[in-house]
Amino acid sequence: MKKKYSWRIIVFLNLFFLVIFSCASKGAARAEEYFSIGMAYFELGKFSEAEQWLNRAMAADKTLIASEYNLGRIAYETGRYGEAAGHFENILKRDPENVMALKAAAFSRIKNGDLQMAEALYDRVLLLIPESSDDGFNYALVLYGLGKYEKSEETLKKYPFALEENSSSLLLLARSQKAQNKIESADTYAKWLDLGASSPQGLYEYAQVLESADLYAKALEQYRAAIDALRQDTDELKKSELYFKAARLILIADPENSEGITELNASIKEGFKDINAIEDLLLDQRITAENMEEIKRIIESIKAESTSSP
Numbered sequence: 001m002k003k004k005y006s007w008r009i010i011v012f013l014n015l016f017f018l019v020i021f022s023c024a025s026k027g028a029a030r031a032e033e034y035f036s037i038g039m040a041y042f043e044l045g046k047f048s049e050a051e052q053w054l055n056r057a058m059a060a061d062k063t064l065i066a067s068e069y070n071l072g073r074i075a076y077e078t079g080r081y082g083e084a085a086g087h088f089e090n091i092l093k094r095d096p097e098n099v100m101a102l103k104a105a106a107f108s109r110i111k112n113g114d115l116q117m118a119e120a121l122y123d124r125v126l127l128l129i130p131e132s133s134d135d136g137f138n139y140a141l142v143l144y145g146l147g148k149y150e151k152s153e154e155t156l157k158k159y160p161f162a163l164e165e166n167s168s169s170l171l172l173l174a175r176s177q178k179a180q181n182k183i184e185s186a187d188t189y190a191k192w193l194d195l196g197a198s199s200p201q202g203l204y205e206y207a208q209v210l211e212s213a214d215l216y217a218k219a220l221e222q223y224r225a226a227i228d229a230l231r232q233d234t235d236e237l238k239k240s241e242l243y244f245k246a247a248r249l250i251l252i253a254d255p256e257n258s259e260g261i262t263e264l265n266a267s268i269k270e271g272f273k274d275i276n277a278i279e280d281l282l283l284d285q286r287i288t289a290e291n292m293e294e295i296k297r298i299i300e301s302i303k304a305e306s307t308s309s310p
Contacts, residue, residue, distance in 0.1 A: 031057045031064050039070065047074045065091050065098075072104060081112035099128055103135060110142060118142045133162040137169050144172060149179040167197035174202075178209055185209050200230035201237055207245070216253035220246060243267035244277065251281060251295075255288045264298060273302055 038053030051074055057067040072087030088105035091098055106121035122139035129135065136159050143152035153176040156162075162169045170192040177185035189206035207222035223246040230239050247263035254260070264278075281287060281295050 035064065035067055038067070042070060042074065047078055050074055065095065069101065076108055081108045084108040085112060097128060099125065106138065115142050115145045119146060133159040137162065137172065140172055144176055149176045152176040167192055167195040170195065171197065171202050175205065178205060183213060186213060198229050200226045203229055204237060204242065211249060216249060220249055223249065240267050240270035240272035243270055244272050248281060251291055252284055252286050255286055255291065261291060261294045268298060268302065275299060275302060
């Protein structure tokens with residue numbers, strides 16, 4: 001690693017002295033030399049210094065698109081996504097069909113949360129390269145984020161080969177269909193699983209679809225698979241909630257099964273304390289009287305614990 005880094009430094013120094021020599025002998029530095037220095041710093045990960053030299057290159061030659069593009073890359077790498085998009089879009093003002101700048105601008109807009117601007121940019125990208133499944137996926141992702149679920153589904157279906165091989169594309173298709181309450185989303189989630197995918201969120205969504213289709217046994221299987229797959233709680237998904245979903249399903253769909261109360265206690269142990277959700281179970285006539293009494297006991301236990309806590 002040290003040898004590689006030292007070699008890059010030597011290259012940088014050679015380029016640096018080239019510029020100094022050029023300045024002394026010719027009286028002015030060429031934009032290409034500034035650009036080379038900037039890119040040498042970029043390769044070393046010294047983004048601040050790279051920006052200085054690339055800006056000098058821009059000042060020396062306003063038409064040097066490569067400098068603007070790499071300034072955009074630096075802004076992106078340092079988390080300044082709006083600024084990055086601005087650099088790429090400046091290039092597009094001079095070169096509207098620059099595919100690299102279009103794609104970079106679109107992705108920067110996604111990262112900055114400007115989904116409507118990203119949508120417009122991907123429209124242009126796919127007019128130039130309609131066969132690009134990667135850009136098609138990104139476009140569908142933007143459409144999904146904007147709530148345009150039908151258009152997201154239509155876009156993904158234009159790339160059937162990607163749907164056969166890419167689990168991310170299949171999962172996005174399933175989500176787009178689920179958002180439209182389409183029953184075929186269950187088949188799409190199943191195909192996603194067949195590709196070996198197993199994200200907890202995806203498994204949870206699949207369970208929801210199966211439950212809504214009254215496929216209770218399969219839904220319970222996916223809830224439990226999601227519990228096993230979830231190594232750590234996230235903002236979107238918590239193990240306690242998954243246990244509760246499994247408990248509610250068993251208590252309603254298989255009321256004689258004692259595992260419903262077992263799963264409910266497991267959810268409480270994991271930290272589930274949504275009293276309203278638990279009390280709603282008492283309103284469901286499918287739950288047995290015996291389980292009703294257990295649920296009431298659990299509710300009282302949670303209330304007692306909350307009042308005794310400091």
